[in-house]
Amino acid sequence: MLRYAIFRIAGRFRMNSQATMRRSPPVAPKNGETSATESSGLRIYQDRVTALAERIRGTSDVSTIIGILNQALAETRRLRVREDALAAAQRKVAEAERDIEAMRNELEKVKAMLQQDPLTGTLNRRGIDEAFRREASRCDRHGADLCVAIIDIDNFKAVNDSLGHQAGDRALQHIASVVTHTLRPADRVGRFGGEEFLLLLPDTALTQSAPVMARIKRELAARPLVEAGERVKITFSGGVAQRSARESLDAIVARADAALYQAKHAGKNRTALAR
Structure with a gap:
């Protein structure tokens, strides 16, 4: 095309x-x-x-x-x-x-x-790469903060198995919508994997990212997914890392992913910060 x-x-x-x-x-x-x-x-x-x-x-x-x-x-x-x-x-x-x-x-x-994921309307990997390059370049020029968060839907396989793959797709669309409307216009959201999303949070220090993630969780709890007249509780685990000077996307994603792993093993439905 x-x-x-x-x-x-x-x-x-x-x-x-x-x-x-x-x-x-x-x-x-x-x-x-x-x-x-x-x-x-x-x-x-x-x-x-x-x-x-x-x-x-x-x-x-x-x-x-x-x-x-x-x-x-x-x-x-x-x-x-x-x-x-x-x-x-x-x-x-x-x-x-x-x-x-x-x-x-x-x-x-x-x-x-x-640069768009056709299912969720968020950025795809190509779009994430370009958005990160643009934000990283700006942060390097101005010495600004930039955080990268990875969120992973908890027990997503169970949603697919119990409600079907179409319901799973709607769950992805739902969480993408909630996250996008909760964040600022300057923040970017992209689908990073099957049930994983990556968030770019410019001008945000690591300590400031925790309230952002908590706000998303509150919005998600207040706006549950409804399937066949029943409320479906969706939660996520998250990992956040603050970018060091000149740090690549792969490097900061590895640190955010390690923090996500900690959140998953600490009981899910929580966010861990990469120190």
Whole structure:
């Protein structure tokens, strides 16, 4: 799907840029002036846009393509000519701007789909990786805190065995919804495994993470899952680690996972902090 979208966008981008140039009328000289400057600018624009189209066809990285479209949009907006001489061309340039913005927005949607878990609507592993890179980079620049939490639904196999796999899927969707609506907009939630979720808590120190996890537990208890008219109690165990400077995702996940293991073996339905 991604490769198809890339080729389609590259083709549209090339055709739109060529159409803009074909439909641009020749510049009529005014007061003895020559149109050489405007014509040269149009040729330079065409060459640059053609090169950008080739770059789009040569990569499958969505973020890179979005960057190229942003560059193309900037090139298009720089193409400004005399209002009295090229009114029609200016309209075509405005159309090109709208087309490029539409292509960029379309690719942003494709990128979001590629980073989303289809069952829960939270981030998938690809999305978690990118969100962590972005937050870790920001924290390293500003010296800010970042905590990573892993939560695992307690006795999830029993839910599947007693109520069926569809009920298990609804349990995953339910806890994802509760967690997402309980956290701040800046926090990120992703499905990390079968019944595991990973939480990114920016600007949060380890001691501040405990009340966050307790708040999620209270919300989950107040909003139980209902199956066939019966309330299904869902609890989770959690492990939280605070990121050290330059610490990788794999490293901090290993520490959070070790804390989760402690919480499970201490009786479940609790959170342990990695010291």
